Amino acid sequence: MTVIPLRIAVLKETAPGETRVALTPETAKKFIGLGAAVAVESGAGVSASIPDAAYAEAGAEVRSSAEVVKGADIVMGVQAPDVAALSGANPGAWVAATFDPFGQRDRVDAYASAGLEALSMEFMPRITRAQSMDVLSSQSNLAGYKAVIAAADAYGRAFPMMMTAAGTIQAARVFVMGVGVAGLQAIATARRLGAQVSATDVRSATKEQISSLGAKPIFVESVAGIEGEGAGGYASEMSDEYKAAQAELVSSHIAKQDIVITTALIPGRAAPRLVSDAQIATMKPGSVIYDLAVAQGGNVEGSVADQVTEKHGVKIIGYSNTPATLPADASALFARNLFNFLSAFWDKEAGRPVLDEEIGDAIRLTRGGQVVSERLKGG
Template structure:
């Protein structure tokens, strides 16, 4: 019997994305799998049930979609109590927020499911096409600049008019990962004067390659800031002090600040204090892409826009969901790229290797097995 893949309608508040598209449904079918899609799963991402049916998917209610499912795809992890009918040991492949949702991980284990957390995908060359964090962060960095531009009461580019000259906005990006690089590029396209900083010295050339000005501490040597998997690490007290002094002087001159710094499994590092916000001119805008993880900005509220000292602070929350069609397409390709890379034709299903399988597998055989959760 062909392996069955279930695509569920997301139930988390505000989640508009879907974990498969007609494109990936066709590709899964070409591998020999059958795909069942819960009715209405793609509507918020501009994909109709008819679109899925035309691609070869079976459309039904949740019970019919889950019945006999071997693999359950999702954007965010489904409630373990709502998966009745799936086969014993079924894979749950999604963004599972393992640290924030540990109780849910334990419940997956207790129910006998094999939970695979896509955000634990190793940052290695062969897994780049499977990396949901990168694909979603790319869009988040782009949208962050658009949000800032919408809230900013002035123009981004310099404009020379008969009535006088409009100065270009000054934009500062803090954290030069995937989201930060896209934010730099987008702000530059909109005509802003862009600068950026990061604790990883290797990003300086990347910043310059996009036409932005790097803002780095030069007085403290020997601190590279490169952690495992391409993430930043926390810096020494000496570096943090020097960084704070440099950034404070720079922030006071900026119109737009976008913060993107995250440390996996830990609260987001504080980059901007209330005192620093107070030095910015009224009408400036800060977009905090780490708001859901505690925030890079003091006082930020996830999902809300607040005003402090005359500065608008946008607490971005699930920003990829505001671009559901594109973010779903990329996420769905990440999932297909992952499963197809390990597809065993003889077995008619994916068979994971140790390097990637052990990295992303949270539960197996009724137990939590991921070392990062067993600490």
Template sequence: MRIAVLRETAAGERRVAASPETAKKFAQLGADIAVEAGAGLAASIDDAAYRDAGASVGDRAAVLADADIVLGVQGPDPDTLAGLKPGAWIVAGLDPFGQRARVDRYAALGAEAMAMEWMPRITRAQSMDILSSQSNLAGYKAVLDAAAEYGRAFPMMMTAAGTISAARVFVMGVGVAGLQAIATARRLGAQVSATDVRSATKEQILSLGAKPIFVEAVQGIEGEGSGGYATEMSDAYKAAQAELVSSHIAKQDIVITTALIPGRAAPRLVSDAQVASMRPGSVIVDLAVDQGGNVEGAVAGETVERHGVKIVGHRNVASRLAADASALFARNLYNFLSAHWDKDAGRPALPDGDEIGDAIRLTRGGQVVHARLLS
């Protein structure tokens, strides 16, 4: 059983799909681990660390030779997979909707492509969930990015010269990233409020010491979708939310937006007029900028200024904490493969009808087989 770990080639991607820790664990399962030279350098892992963990290190052709499983953070370019044997697994974050043509090419190669971001949110898959592990870091980093751009202090400070008021931070979208953003902003001493379309998040906001800001006037609306994700809301709700947010956002120093809806462009949460209502020197961090952005005027990969307000649009935020992000991502992949490891066969097995396998397998036998890509 040969597992190949590739160096990431996407622009700005600093993570790696295996750590020395997980390479050692795979070796203990009886797998042969091959790592492409330089794969971990951007995440502060040198080739020697992989060798010490029992992995071999070589160029891409050598690493892919006879590989049964290819691990990646982002889906590898099919053009770089020459010689991949039919039936090999590609296990990575594959962006199935955004990279649909690439999925077709994986099928043409005869590979079984596994999209780790489609891992079902069930109890036994929690340790395999790359979205949760990476979003947690992104929420933390968003607050640090906001602090770096904000020209004032976060906590209230009482000095002989006078008192400095605490920064007011508003988090929009209370998933994993939003909850970590709330917790981090609170630890830095900010006065924090938060909102979400899912009523179940109100208790979570309160438990972190923040103030929930929720639409109350529109009854009978529940924004909870399958797997705990938000769903698209009614026009009535959107209008009520826009009115509530407009009155609240004008009083905030920092806004962090994290809202995503699977398979769709990110919902627009903050309009240009709402940006203009904030006082000069305020900061907005848009964590959804890679999916189109929650904030009007946000630019992917840039920090722009509109109406005196800085709008931060860093791409691939988790990758900016590459060492920790890689360690968690690598554990997610190991947890997935080891949980399905067939000791007799010496390899993982995902039988038909397995809830996890059916959720993440995109291609098989030269065909695209996932229902979400065929509908």
């Protein structure tokens, strides 16, 4: 009896500005080693500096989009493809990708109607055994790094203190708002560049993390924040009293800063407003703000997705897909996250992954023609 191997398909990303790809030759070879057949659309890796020949050398089929999807059991993507692009996939095929489930609910419903099983990589639980599968963390690491590099480029002055025969240049002052994965990497990068760094967060547990990286914690002391971590490792919406105290603290601190990096996000909600126009007006001309939350509405008043704006002589940068500006590394990490996820549940006898309840129920959006995610039901 001939056993038909599980078929994994990867399409070229079609979202505007998306340069990443969900499969690399490295992970293609590993999937094939598990016994899967791997097919990738021609040109899928070009923007990430991966030619078709590299996939073919790894053992993957390189075909047209229709040929790649035909008979697919699992489709992997960075951003979930439109349902129309998945015509020909097997009934009940898995699609493992980022879905923006709250912002693109219509797409989730379309997946349910098509009988596809949508697996949202954003919903990966932040538990120890899932760390290597967490695409948000891997991509946020790169985003935090690139935010500082882009801000430094736009700043027009040196970051480190420089003592020269002509005089001393003072170190740039960098303020990081929101100390999750992106914020911590931003702190570390700014410190490596020689800046004087401070940071703030609503979670009191981050004070020690900030200090450990050689930065100065700036925290509201008069009103209680979140003790320890928020839900899933993310911050939660704070009280009006805390917001007022934080705004006062930020106003007194931000006027002295040269670079501000904002990273605060709340899952399923618009990004919290951290920096007002009035606060921007207190900053020195030539200062730079990088708003990493611009795609969710922005932390900064006046930030515009994918544009560099200027207010009161301050440049405000906000790219909706910062990891895509580092396509080769971002693709390599994303692809490893997907391989780590699927391989962790690989059943050798079945020849395919079999998800457990803890992770499967957390990331599964649709199944059997229905929206099954508890986080989306009724939404």
